[in-house]
Amino acid sequence: MRIALTQSNLDRAADWINEVSHPESERYGQHWTASQVAQAFAPSDETIDAVGDWLRTAGVEGERVKQTGGRSWLSVNVTVQEAENLLRTKYHVYEHEETGQPHVACEEYSIPASLKHHIDFVYPSVHFDAKVLPPKNQRRGLHDLAQSRAQRRDSSTQAKSVGAPGSASLPKLGQWLPSDGVFTQLANCSHQITPWCLRLLYKFPPGSSANRKNSFGVVEYTPQAYVPADLDLFFQNFSKQQVGNRPVLKSIDGGYPQQDYMGFGYNGESDLDFEYAMTLLYPQNVTLYQVGDLYEGASFNNFLDAIDGSYCTYEGGDDPTQDGIYPDAEGYNQPETCGAYDATKVISTSYSYNEHDLTPFYTQRQCNEYMKLGLMGVSVLYSSGDYGVAGNGDVCINGTGLDAPYINGTRGGSFNPSFPGTCPYITSVGATQVINGTNLLTTFTQPEKACETVIYSGGGFSNYFPLPDYQSNAVRSWFQNYPPPYGADKFNNSQQTRGYPDISANGAKYVVVVNGKFGLAYGTSASSPTLGSILTLINEARYNLGKTSIGFINPVAYQHPEVFNDITLGSNPGCATNGFSASPGWDPVTGLGTPDFIKMLSLWLRLP
Secondary structure: OEEEEOOOOHHHHHHHHHHHHOOOOOOOOOOOOHHHHHHHHOOOHHHHHHHHHHHHHOOOOHHHEEEOOOOOEEEEOOOHHHHHHHHOOOOEEEEOOOOOOEEEEOOOOOOOHHHOOOEEEEEOOOOOOOOOOOOHHHOOOHHHHHHHHHHOOOHHHOOOEOOOOOOOOOOEEEEEEOOOOOOOOHHHOOOOEOHHHHHHHHOOOOOOOOOOOOOEEEEEEOOOOOOHHHHHHHHHHHOHHHOOOOOEEEEEOOOOOOOOOOOHHHHHHHHHHHHHHHHHHOOOOEEEEEEOOOOOOEOHHHHHHHHOHHHHOHHHOOOOOOOOOOOOOOOOOOOOOOOOOOOOOEEEEOOOEEHHHOOHHHHHHHHHHHHHHHHOOOEEEEEOOOEOOOEOOOEEEOOOOOOOOEEEHHHOOEOOOEEOOOOOOOEEEEEEEEOOOOOOOOOOOOOEEEOOOOOEOOOEEEEEEEOOHHHHHHHHHHHHHOOOOOOOOOOOOOOOEEEEOOEEEEOOOEEEEEOOEEEEEEOHHHHHHHHHHHHHHHHHHHHHOOOOOOOOOHHHHHHOHHHEEOOOOOEOOEOOEOOOEOOOOOEOOOEOOEEOHHHHHHHHHHOO
């Protein structure tokens, strides 16, 4: 039996991360070590002693009680009768009605009232969320998930199938291009975006050094995988010295860049991410966190397990209905990857979920981990979504409550916010586009607007997370000066919840090579690695001066909106509405705006 112990000090987390992230703090940049984070949030000695005394009083000797390395669990070796007496319950073996799979559980249990603040829950007990395995001859790999998704919408496994072809958070293909149809002239950046277009737009130079302390990681979820020949063809056109260059692979739960299944639905995301991140940052290496095998799949939690071993069991561990569970009898048959890798200083993820698909507990547990990464000086970026105020796949919420059904976004419904974009401890990245016909070499006005071609920048307000202090002035100013024409039936207009995105970057008409062909890709999938590359260049400059990484950037960004290009044109329609409109200052379409590297670099180099 396992007893999940209550974590300590989560109520102090916002203050602690503000200390190391706010530009006016005396402790700015004094990031914590992993051991300091683990110690700060581990269950208190009082909790451990209280639960231990309870077990000893019940006759459970000390040698039958073991504590996990992260102090978050007690593993207790007891008989069924002892467990029933301890918890005042009755255990049964339940069988799944379709598969016959057995599961041990009880219908209720009790602990002393004095322990209610020390114990989160006991397992096994009332949990009926064990992973149900279908008969072996009915199991499918991830490459079959797209077809089953088209047949029925099933939110019970949304998280672990995030990389399946057809997943709504993947980039969108606008069109294929003939081999001689790729523009290289900067005057044509409104038609096609290339690495030099991004450098011109956001005023940042090519990379020139590779400080050993600096690092940038991109997370991919199997079966999404880059194609080596695609990287080389892209490099041949835009960065010849990189031909043969590859990302540094960190395999998680059997993940590897599979080449068995090919096509834009399998390779478009990873090719896009690495063609641009590697080109923009060279000679800095880029890390690939490849998560999950072809059969079980993986979720953001599986990635977090791999960079923080304590997360594997924190708050009860992963959710078997949402997260990949390993060993996998059909694929990776080794234990799950726990704490095998360090986190890079910037992490970009071009995938997202719908907040509505996940329980508040699931999202809060994950959001707490992003907070811990921020304390350690890691900048965590997530794309904000491609369907405006609608959720991934252009679906909206019909009614209230987690179990309320979805409806097609073109038929109305309430707005469907994106997660982890709504977590206050990550930087959510929206999408812009160059205004059609704009020549970047001659224009003297703002050349971008909110993306309204093929995709719309995801944005809105959380239904789960409160408004963080660093964002409160920006959000309340927006409500006061640019109130939208919608009420509480459409979105959470309480002015008390987290708004997103935070910052945007171009997300339209990226020239990519996929399966040996040139094409144009669209999505916040492009925006996130672009912003991540810019932040990594700022880290490089700070490291070269003996400073620390920039870490969680939101408090600095909202304190200094002048370092971004304010976007005031465009909107993000969805749910049969026009969505929100871009406006002066922060807005729930493009956030604070797009990067101005020169201003950003100057700001962050002034900070300690």
